[in-house]
Amino acid sequence: MSPFVEESGGGDPVGTPGPTALKNYIAIELRRLREAAGFKPDDAARRIGKAKTVIFHIETGRNLPAPADLEVLLNLYGTPERVPFFRELIKTAKKGTDWWMGFTSTVPEWFNLYLGLESAAARISSFDALWVPGLFQKREYAEALYRAGEQRMTDEQVSKAVELRLARQAIITRDDEPPRIWCVLDENALRRQVGGPEVMRSQLDHLIKLNELPNVDIQILTHRSGAHAGAEGTFALLDYPTEFVGASGTAYVESRQQGIYYDPPDQVEDFRRIFERLQVQAEKPERTPELISIAAKDTT
Known part of the structure; x- marks a missing residue:
């Protein structure tokens, strides 16, 4: 369709x-x-x-x-x-x-566009330097992140923010052409204990299960990779269906105060080159379950 x-x-x-x-x-x-x-x-x-x-x-x-x-x-x-x-x-x-209208009190104005583009994407490529990306987060992990980073949020605000994050994940397994998702995940995200050992082990187990889906690939950028192409931090690259004739895609970078969208073809291509270099520098996808399992065993 x-x-x-x-x-x-x-x-x-x-x-x-x-x-x-x-x-x-x-x-x-x-x-x-x-x-x-x-x-x-x-x-x-x-x-x-x-x-x-x-x-x-x-x-x-x-x-x-x-x-x-x-x-x-x-x-x-x-x-x-x-x-x-x-x-x-x-x-x-x-x-x-827009599907997230019920969450408007939770969504910063600058993030609305990303939610729309994410829903439309045929392919989502991301490099995540510190945390498991939002599309892959379990409820307890997401809640721990919000409580650690936004101490002024009420319980109700945290709950709505987490529900929004979980609602976004419906695209991963939607019946009609789910997006191809390729994530290069820094080893730091596997080792940083968000929410404590039990929450973290559950989150790592969830990553292994996600990696088994036909439309999801996760690569781990290990510490031994040393200096790498993603030194400037986390970003996402969104590519759209063929119906979006002429669209070169969008690169997205987020800070605490704003989201920055890059859509000129030369800028998108720059991010694409960085992502391709990260794919080469990261461990092969075949090693992902092993590397995540090792991190889970080390979580105490």
Whole structure:
């Protein structure tokens, strides 16, 4: 099933691209088409008879283009054949509902886009330097992280944050084309006891089970690897289904205060090269169960 097919019933389920992901793709693709055709934002604005800010808002995903403007712009860019596709995309984006709307009090504004892109991704490649990534965390592990890092959170806030993290994991085993997930995990994440020995052993056992899934690969970057390509820290690289024509993917880096999104092709390619080097520097996937089991035995 295409990720653009509208679901019946209530809001879109986890794993179905919602308005946030679709608006982001429309924005990036219209900007790419404009630049490929050699036009500046001023040129596009003049052609539709509107202010330059209208183009800016369309190309940053703030607003969807009006149907009439869309047709004019795609004709200007030399791609009139894509008008029906974009019209359907805009229609779907307007009718859809992002699956995490019930968790809005827990989600920082800058993280909304990542949740949307993660749901839409056909492949998720990540390097995690300190912790087990959110998509792989068990409830007790996630709760221990939140309580250690956010002492001001109430029990209710912690509970909602953990539920959101667990809800994201539905994409791993969804029936309709689950994403290919490849994680290079630093050995530090296996050795750092989050929540105590019992919680950590359970989390490590969960990693072994996840690694057995056909769409999940975990590699361990051991301490003996020494200096490595991921020295600058954790990142995720998201690639999208073939329906997202022209999309080069998105690289995502997160700090305590904000999430940073890189979508220009040259920047995405830079992260892709780093990830490929990490895959070479990490232990072979075949060794992953053994390495995790050793870490579990050492957890006392």
